[in-house]
Amino acid sequence: MRSLVLILTALFVLAGCGxxxxxxxxxxxxxxxxxxVQHRVADDKVQTQGYRHPLVLDERILSDMxxxxxxxxxxxxxxxxxxxxxELEVRQLAPALVQALSTADxxxxxxxxxxxxxxxxALRERRTDGVLFVDAQAQLNIAFANIRLLPDIDNMNPRSMxxxxxxxxxxxxxxxxxxxxxxxxxxxxxxxKPYPLWVKVDAxxxxxxxxxxESSDPSMGTVQQHRERVRTGLEFLQELHESGLxxxxxxxxxRSRLLDTLQ
Numbered sequence: 095m096r097s098l099v100l101i102l103t104a105l106f107v108l109a110g111c112g113x114x115x116x117x118x119x120x121x122x123x124x125x126x127x128x129x130x131v132q133h134r135v136a137d138d139k140v141q142t143q144g145y146r147h148p149l150v151l152d153e154r155i156l157s158d159m160x161x162x163x164x165x166x167x168x169x170x171x172x173x174x175x176x177x178x179x180x181e182l183e184v185r186q187l188a189p190a191l192v193q194a195l196s197t198a199d200x201x202x203x204x205x206x207x208x209x210x211x212x213x214x215x216a217l218r219e220r221r222t223d224g225v226l227f228v229d230a231q232a233q234l235n236i237a238f239a240n241i242r243l244l245p246d247i248d249n250m251n252p253r254s255m256x257x258x259x260x261x262x263x264x265x266x267x268x269x270x271x272x273x274x275x276x277x278x279x280x281x282x283x284x285x286x287k288p289y290p291l292w293v294k295v296d297a298x299x300x301x302x303x304x305x306x307x308e309s310s311d312p313s314m315g316t317v318q319q320h321r322e323r324v325r326t327g328l329e330f331l332q333e334l335h336e337s338g339l340x341x342x343x344x345x346x347x348x349r350s351r352l353l354d355t356l357q
Contacts (some may be wrong), residue, residue: 237292
């Protein structure tokens, strides 16, 4: 009987090994964050995702994007909310995400965990987990498993990945992303309801928004840095146009807006 149980257990484990799963292939682990490059594997084969990676994205543009994200949390008596990331978190996390996006290929996404304790706070550090990728339509996606989660006091390893939900499968949550940021919109489920923690934005619009702010505020960078960001944005627009993801009219209009920031 014991042998039968062992055999059945082994078969169950082997069967589970063939199921689709996200596998870490590169990990950048620091005290404030962990960034993982992942690909999805089934039956020992990497599954095609069709992401538009690698993507060279300016660090300041990604920082602006992360800083725009806000959330709302429904409580029994009181609701709360605020920025998803503290300014210090953004400064720590953005460079690592930019680096990961620039090295990931079309089948690889970025999974991140940020660990943060408010300066001067006696509370335990909170964690935010999510994924980042650019889909085939050149939409920059960010989806969260949790936002500012306070780990259970009995958790002996609060930085473990055990129990972390798959961000793209969170269909209902008391915490939702607030769409106060320009150009962002929620990803829709098959029933047309929005995913509470999954939003996306046209990646080319990130350049327009950030460069427009930069051109009106000299403190945002040197003239040479601004020109380099415009050049990167123009190259990205051209790639979208040549791939048929934006029309000739969209390409012309967006290109014109980027060039206007040089004046």
